[in-house]
Amino acid sequence: MARLRHCICRPRFLRGVIVQAVWCELHKGSGAWAKRRLLLSTDLALSAVEIVDAYSKRWTVEPLFAALKLTDGLGAMWQRSRTVLLRWLHLVQIGRVLLVLLTAKAESEVVALVRPGGWRKPATLTPGLVKDALARRFHNFEAFRLLPATRAKSGPLRGTGPPGRAAAA
Template sequence: MRRVFIDAMLEHNFEVIGQVRIDTRLYDAPPTRKPGQRGRTRKYGEKVTPERIARFKRTVTTLNLYGREQAVRYRSKLAKARFLDGRMVRVVWCEFRSERGEWKSTCLLLSTDTSLTPEEVIESYGLRWSIESMFHQLKLAWGMKEAWQKTRQTLHRWVHLTMVGYGLTQLLSCVESPAISELCRHSPWRPENPRTAGQIRKGLVRHFRHVAVRRWWSSKGQKFRPPDERERIDFEYKQRKVA
């Protein structure tokens, strides 16, 4: 999670919860300035080092995360984040227990809302699980990661078309229809065929594989038309040019 994103959200009065680098520079609040003390006011206090973190109180609890009860252990502190220009944040060093009973590597969560408890920060961060599958499919199956557009306008068009395509297949997955079930039946080795947007997409690709979609784009007219209409327009354009 980068500063440019956090600053943009804060400008719109949104609080941000996300994961940051484990080696993010954190500091205590500076000590209270004494009356008549000379010198410039300090912005940061003592640095939060790995040795200090190891001495923080560690709490072990069970939280409802990712659709199931999961054991979590964490340490937490209010600190100033250097990359946020000294903004006070709630940071949580947390570890999740794997299915084999082993503790995973520590991750560092950051919340700009300092009123939240460590458990609330972890649970709020876990809410991203419900949309992770959507972004995963958009990047890998719908080609969002393969955007090579050079201008902002064409990039926005590509993103909107991709989102519309995903949304339509996602809505189709909610329809109880034999035709939709047939679209998902393209993996005979599976005992069950889940009805998901990704499975429906694979079925549609199989049906429309013979359609040369790229030929529909007219580079001259900058329009997306069927090949017959495009060829007719190009022919009329050439006739007018000859005349």
């Protein structure tokens, strides 16, 4: 259930653009009403219900955009070239897909690494738990030591051999 109010107006903060404003309150399962939200649409042909439906479809992708921006490092990628951006995006998405595949497969080795929180059922397996488990497992692994040494303009010199603390790579 929802309570909707709508009107066509010209908000000052949009500098004269005519919009349809919809105030929406959704009914919670507990019997209370959620906080009133204001939704704006420049398509005046849409009804209030269609505007709420369009916004509901939009919010299903917002967690992905937040993850890309905040956890995957794309927040500062506007400073990079297109080639660097695409390379980084492909690497990050390959890592995300591998986490999802490890979660879906749920092999005994992966499940043994995961330590779910006290509030979560022991059988629960999510990509975030798998990522945390792998980060704990490889926290001493220094991948940059596997790269060739850099020159003076590129930064400090690094060794090319395996890390001293790595058991096996």
